[in-house]
Amino acid sequence: GFMTKYERKLFDDLKSPHLKYWVPFVWFGNLASKARKEGRIRDSVDLQTLMNEMNKYRSWCSLLFGYDWVGIPLVYTQVVTLAVYTFFFACLIGRQFLDTDQGYQGHDLDIYIPIFTLLQFFFYAGWLKV
Numbered sequence: 001g002f003m004t005k006y007e008r009k010l011f012d013d014l015k016s017p018h019l020k021y022w023v024p025f026v027w028f029g030n031l032a033s034k035a036r037k038e039g040r041i042r043d044s045v046d047l048q049t050l051m052n053e054m055n056k057y058r059s060w061c062s063l064l065f066g067y068d069w070v071g072i073p074l075v076y077t078q079v080v081t082l083a084v085y086t087f088f089f090a091c092l093i094g095r096q097f098l099d100t101d102q103g104y105q106g107h108d109l110d111i112y113i114p115i116f117t118l119l120q121f122f123f124y125a126g127w128l129k130v
Contacts, residue, residue, distance in 0.1 A: 002024075003024075007027070011023055011024075018065075021061050021062075022058065022061075022062075025054060025057075025058045025061075029051065032050055032051060033047075035047075080128055084121075084125060087124070088117075088121045088124070091114075091120070091121070095114055096114075
């Protein structure tokens with residue numbers, strides 16, 4: 001709903017190896033200059049303010065494009081992998097159940113397999129793989 005059918009056809013027909021986020025900004029700049037010449041924008045200061053805001057928004061879009069262009073360095077993946085496995089090892093040691101032979105009050109049942117720790121590990125490891 002932001003473009004006419006003609007504008008959409010022009011946008012789709014434009015061949016570019018990269019994203020075409022900048023095309024509507026060029027159109028906007030041309031329309032704003034045309035509006036100034038036709039007297040719809042009465043003051044050049046208003047046009048300058050409008051163009052400055054548009055350029056600020058365009059630079060934010062190009063920054064976002066830059067974040068998409070550059071992949072996450074491999075070291076981040078390695079750090080997260082190390083953190084997940086270290087966390088799991090610490091949980092295996094730290095979340096062991098009490099010895100029932102000691103007779104602790106309120107701890108009659110002992111589970112030998114740490115089910116929730118395993119579920120948590122599978123969740124984190126699966127999240128890591130995604």
